Amino acid sequence: MIYYNEDEFKEQYEKVLSQIPTVLEIVDEIKKHNIKRIFMIGSGGAYTKFYSIVSYMNKHYCYPVIIEFPSQFQEVYLENLCSSDLIILGTKTGSTDEILSLAKILNKNKNIIVGFIGDDRTPIDNFVHYKIQSYMTDVHLSLLWIFILSLTNYSDISNFIEEVKLLKNDLSDAIKSLSEKANNLVLNNLDKNYQMWISSGDLFGEVRCFCNYMLEEIQWRKAQYVHSCEFFHGPLEVVDQDISFNIVINRDSNREIDLRVANFIKKYGNSLNIIDMKDFELPNISNKHKKFVDSYSLNILFDYLLEIYTNYTNLSSKTRKYYRKVKY
Known part of the structure; x- marks a missing residue:
């Protein structure tokens, strides 16, 4: 069994926490401006990270929040940008x-540009006018949620931030x-030619990320992401x-x-693996705040699943065939 590298995670998470004052200062500056539209722009995993906050923003923010790829943004929105538009960019490198x-x-x-950027320099x-360093990834979801909730x-x-500071221990305990179960999930999938991953809500972006940028891009495995609301409109027939x-x-x-889909597959399918977010107990996170950290918890679990896959397949980001290897 591949064990979870707890020390490395906690070390990196401490660096992330050091960015919280910066996040709050940036938000205070943004609030001085009359922002009426927010664009969140990224490629790959940065693009999917932004999906975790869409439902919340649609409920609690009175202006449009638009997630786009860079090229699509240029094609559709660039010519009609207003000075009141806030631009948020996400990128690892x-x-x-x-x-x-x-x-x-x-x-x-004249737009304010905020960058969630993984690497230093x-x-x-x-x-960008303001940089939030994510350290461990492209857009760190803990910092993104603090940014959005403050905005x-x-x-x-204040209480949410204090709980986020305790998350590293809770999340480490949950992953351990x-x-x-994580190791068994990978073993169950190793001999399968095709995987379907299903979820909904704030978690769907992470599921999409795992399929596209971990299973397919790094592990070369055919994987499809399906929203639970879409499952009964096509995918159920396979x-x-x-x-x-x-x-x-x-x-x-x-x-x-999600349970409706699970019950259908239990009845008509054969191979079913379930990740239940209730298994992430997170005792230091209040019930009303767990929905804000679940996408990040799933992100860390998926990173762990990738490590397990790599152990069995010897495939990693260093063995990609095409990405950053050839011109395209």
């Missing part, structure tokens, strides 16, 4: 051609408790004994939607 080229263009406008640093004047933001189905079940109001 700050050197991806599409996002870097866009940042150079946007820097000539990146090419894109010179083209929307969430009444209990799930390590055997349920048979040869497909591996994997469902991530929400702990909140989306739970019944």
